[in-house]
Amino acid sequence: MNPVLNLLLEGGSLTTAQMAQVAGMSVAEVEQHLEQLKKDNIFLGWRPVLDLSREAAAAAAVRAVIEVRVTPERGGGFSRLASRLAKFDEIESCYLMSGAYDLLVFVNGTSLQKVAGFVSEKLSTLDGVLSTSTHFMLRAYKEGGFLIEQNETEGHRLTVTP
């Protein structure tokens, strides 16, 4: 397995220089591996993980999860409509689901009105969309693998033990 991919799977918190140290290669080699992973469409890109409830990060403070029921198309199934949806900038993530609805869509916006407007004017009016059910997120407790409240008591190990 690609050694750089291993480190990304661990959480990807290392810089390329640190990855180079850990994997025992040069920074240029790490970058080459990253390039290859990008070419192979495995590594899509970096993103910061932010606590969006903080005022400083309020630019994308309103988030909604939308369950979308759609009519699958002959020949294309759900994919054509799903990839059409996914191209909207407002949509952060889009998944095909099993169960009571078909697509699960995560939407980000600066205000309630903007998100609501996007759902009512864009999303639900698309051909093939049967219904939407929108849930606004109230509070995050864990984001992208990080706890919002760092209440772990780490760093309490004694410094020297047998």
Add this chain to the structure above:
Amino acid sequence: MNVDPKRWVARHVAALPKSGIRDFFELVAKMKGQDVISLGVGEPDFVTPWHVREAAIYALERGKTYYTSNLGMIELRRAISTYVGEHFNIGYRPEDQVLVTVGVSEAIDLALRALCNPGDKVMYHQPCYVSYHPSISLVHAEAVEVPTYAKDNFSLTAESLRAAWQPGCKILMLNLPCNPTGGTCSLEQLEKIAEFCREKDLLVLSDEIYSELTFDGVHTSIATLPGMAERTIFLHGFSKAFAMTGWRIGYACGPAVLIDAMMKVHQYTMLCASIVAQEAALEALLRGWDSVCKMRDQYHRRRDLVVRRFNEIGLTCHSPRGSFYAFPSVKPLGLTESEFAVGLLEKEKVAVVPGTAFGVNGTGHVRACFATSYEQLITACDRMERFVNQARKT
């Protein structure tokens, strides 16, 4: 009247040497708040996986606050039996061949107390875990050291075992992979050691606490070799692989008669291991294996990092097949292990433990634990490089 309380301390306790680790701990403690990176710990940097902690909390919520069977909860003993069967290929009956203890430390103490008559000889390889020798002294038995050497990557060999053996030897203590050296034995060596134990009728206390953290090849327990299960007490626990040091929970498995003898001592001295820790251990065995593998893979990459860096900067270091300790040599610098450790701590604020804290064959070596984040390890290695270069100049 001048009353010196010292006179009340038992002679064999007064004679126990102070742990070299303790001295060094006090030195490091003085530097609190000074950005010291410690490679001196003997425990994982991971917190116990949440599902295990949550199971313990749930146990408390359900009012699980009472004693358990002296042997430990039967559900836990069943899970231990299954786990040891699947991972080590040894079959133990949960009813009478498994004893849950307060960490492997208690299991070692119980075994020695249950099996040693005063004057019996107990062999152990050194450098080794700091408590082996004192545990033997505490039961009035006699410790017989078997040296291991840097040239063998601190693997125990049947030859050194034979050379150290003397009439009256009854027990051999093994710790593979080994704290502090990371030393293990090849299957071939282990077979020779087993043969020697059968020849000399030795009972083996096999402390396999680091076995899940074996990075190259597979770990083999000596108990699986022909004729060994009946003369081996298999000691294991949750501290290292499951990151559960503070829970103090471990177990011993072996022939029913020996487990019963250990249980006698355990029931009068400890009664039982903490029920909360037992509940946590059960959860760890039932659903914790994925976490163990994740942590092991990280230790593996950290090992490769520190061993490579140590060798690059001139601290000769074999690649430990298991455990989370590297045991590099500082001899090329012309410093003793203590001068190196103290100098490194004072000048570059990195704590490693002098090898002599673990036995005389640790002379010229230091123990560096790599159970620390990549970032810290990278910085620690850079600081050590600076220290080594400086030491070379002077």
